[in-house]
Amino acid sequence: MRDMKRIPFDEICQELTRVLLTVGFEDSTAKRCAKVFTENTCDGVASHGLNRFPAFVTDIRTGLVRTRVEPELVNSFGALEQWEGKRGVGILNAEKAMKRAIELSRGHGIGCVGLRNTNHWMRAGTYGLLAAEAGCIGICWTNTIALMPPWGSAERKIGNNPMAVCIPRSEGPVLLDMAMSQFSMGKLEVLSRRGEGLPLAGGYDENGELTTNPNAILKSGRALPIGYWKGSGLALVLDLIATFIAAGDSTREISQRDKETGVSQVFMAIDIVSQMGTTNVEEKVNAVIQDLLDAPTLKGFPKVRYPGQGMLTSRRENLEKGIPVDLQLWRMIQQM
Amino acid sequence: MRDMKRIPFDEICQELTRVLLTVGFEDSTAKRCAKVFTENTCDGVASHGLNRFPAFVTDIRTGLVRTRVEPELVNSFGALEQWEGKRGVGILNAEKAMKRAIELSRGHGIGCVGLRNTNHWMRAGTYGLLAAEAGCIGICWTNTIALMPPWGSAERKIGNNPMAVCIPRSEGPVLLDMAMSQFSMGKLEVLSRRGEGLPLAGGYDENGELTTNPNAILKSGRALPIGYWKGSGLALVLDLIATFIAAGDSTREISQRDKETGVSQVFMAIDIVSQMGTTNVEEKVNAVIQDLLDAPTLKGFPKVRYPGQGMLTSRRENLEKGIPVDLQLWRMIQQM
Secondary structure (H helix, E strand, O other): OOOEEEEOHHHHHHHHHHHHHHOOOOHHHHHHHHHHHHHHHHOOOHHHOHHHHHHHHHHHHOOOOEOOOOOEEEEEOOOEEEEEOOOEOHHHHHHHHHHHHHHHHHHHOEEEEEEEEEOOOOOOHHHHHHHHHOOEEEEEEEOOOOOEOOOOEOOOOEOOOOEEEEEOOOOOOEEEEEOOEOOOHHHHHHHHHHOOOOOOOOEEOOOOOEEOOHHHHHHHOOEOEOOOHHHHHHHHHHHHHHHHHHOOOOHHHHOOOOOOOOEEEEEEEEEOHHHHOOHHHHHHHHHHHHHHHOOOEOOOOOOOOOOOHHHHHHHHHHHHHOEEEEHHHHHHHHOO | OOOEEEEOHHHHHHHHHHHHHOOOOOHHHHHHHHHHHHHHHHOOOHHHOHHHHHHHHHHHHOOOOEOOOOOEEEEEOOOEEEEEOOOEOHHHHHHHHHHHHHHHHHHHOEEEEEEEEEOOOOOOHHHHHHHHHOOEEEEEEEOOOOOEOOOOEOOOOEOOOOEEEEEOOOOOOEEEEEOOEOOOHHHHHHHHHHOOOOOOOOEEOOOOOEEOOHHHHHHHOOEOEOOOHHHHHHHHHHHHHHHHHHOOOOHHHHOOOOOOOOEEEEEEEEEOHHHHOOHHHHHHHHHHHHHHHOOOEOOOOOOOOOOOHHHHHHHHHHHHHOEEEEHHHHHHHHOO
């Protein structure tokens, strides 16, 4: 276990902004990216927050990610648009795409944006939450390099294709944020760093045997899809839909590059709050959540939670007490 | 193993039509329903085809499903509409809803229909295929009565909420058709009838232990979500979105009835073929599929397949040789 220190939200934001200004960002975009990295850590998703910041800076330095390009509208079909990401900053491109999907949903009930040639967006949930804050159901996913073998194969061919689904509620959103692998790469890395095993099989080792050892899975590159054949199929169709809607590259093409870049993403917003008169429905949804929270638990399990509940707890605590940061990582960032 | 007999497509259709005409259907709707039940069996999904036909007829006779109502538009938001299903025939309502989503996609790029107060649609794939035949990506799902415990609980609270995702291709569609449980209820029933066990844990027995015995799962009513906590969350958000978009009932409310009825469904169509000029993209998609088919297999596994591939094989074979039907079931239908 490494040394952790609680650091205030604003202090982290300022430090990350400082670093980003040294690698070519403009003031406004540096601040927006720094805020997203800080929020992700604050919400308990350090694997897609500060832990990933040094690699992000490296990708800027090597030119894999371009800081001064703007995404561009390529095709419009009414409620559906295709955008070109120009290998720009994944966070900024994705924010813009979801904001555009929200705008489209205002006039059409539903809005959908396909974004091609973009880069890693860090946390899928960021853009789901953006939609929910605007009173929309947000659904978004990205393809990735190949990280999982399809069902029955030993060779990685399909991405883990993380997806967020976010549903607005006055009491706080329901946010499902998940990759199609049983464990996200970020989670495998965190457990590997801590020297811990997985609670259940999360992939194949290099001999093709299911294993709970995160290092063996990171080494073989063979993560297990959720639900075996089902997640294998789900990840595949997410890739194909993203490829179609964005008219972009598939996991297959992305995997031919040295590093993951030029990914395809889909953003959907459904404008429920301002258009549908949802008071009644929100009562129904709240009753579902309450029923879930009241469910009797299996022996040895904690109380049942809804997706996103843990995030809200982390956020509240970390905003109050400061965000727990790995001290060694923090010093590294301070020296950047 | 029961006796099976191969019966031609048209003969099955005629027989089912005859039965449906005796329970209150009009000629045209009887024919449409009979065709869907026959197609489902022809495509290798007997669990949602002929095997379910006697129960369907019972639901008509008891008045749970109403044969002579038409779904009605309740709200329109442009590319998104809400329809009231009036507890009509699930198949007919769902066909109408997906056709309407396809129409909406012609003008908006994407179309979405929420359908409330409808009944079991049999096979999700039916409506995905409908979209693909119209050159659209089709995405649809339904909520159900509670069939699975949420992660960490012993009590069923969430539906298995089957979903179809269908992607059109000249060579034949990619069709993912899956419930959020590791095994569909239909599959559990088929294996139970055959006296076979599951290849891996598919739910909890009445003591809360994971089991591969389909009877134990059917008895406890505790099916395992795909990917444990992930499928639990996914099934939940599908229910919440369906509830919102259809302004309909949630799994919680549906489960309070004696039998499953009044479910909420979502239909999305994305008009890729006629609007997007997808020749390039279809090449990309075909390359992904070919790459998948060429993947080396794990020891003891058959060749890797894409979702829907088996269906096309079954369909071709059964159209040529006749559809394999359980002889005992066939005689029962003939006496209805």
